[in-house]
Amino acid sequence: MANGYIARGKVTEAKDSRVVFQPFDTNYQLHLQTAKPYTGPIGQLINARIHAKAVKVYTVPSGGGFISPLFGPPKIIQGRAVQVDDRMVVIRAGALVTVELPTADEGVDLSEGPLAVGSLVNAVTMPGATFEWVSPGTLK
Secondary structure (H helix, E strand, O other): OOHHOOOEEEEEEEEEEEEEEEEEEOOOEEEOOOOOOOOOOOOOOEEEEEEEEEEEEOOOOOOEEEEEEEEOOOEEEEEEEEEEEEEEEEEEEOOOEEEEOOOOOHHHHOOOOOOOOOOEEEEOOOOOOOEEEHHHHHHO
């Protein structure tokens, strides 16, 4: 289901199995892992999928969309849920990020209501968020 969610931005650096991705219209420089060395364009607008695994997910009462830290591997992703199912949530946080939910019940804190489309969600993520380049020929 979440495979259709695309983040737009530029790869500014690629080395081995890591890229630095700058989502469109942000100052972020996200350090993301790749399954294989990145061979796509550098410094040009591209489509990508960003995936992270959460240690803890909260519904929160207020705040905006952000990824922290601004430079480096994502540790906290907060924003509005645009898609939710029992295994993942897609969060609009400066870029669309698919976040795999924790499997343990204590990994989800719904003190501000259920996890639903439109709810404000904060995810504390594990190291190793990933990047997948979506080449133009694979978009439907």
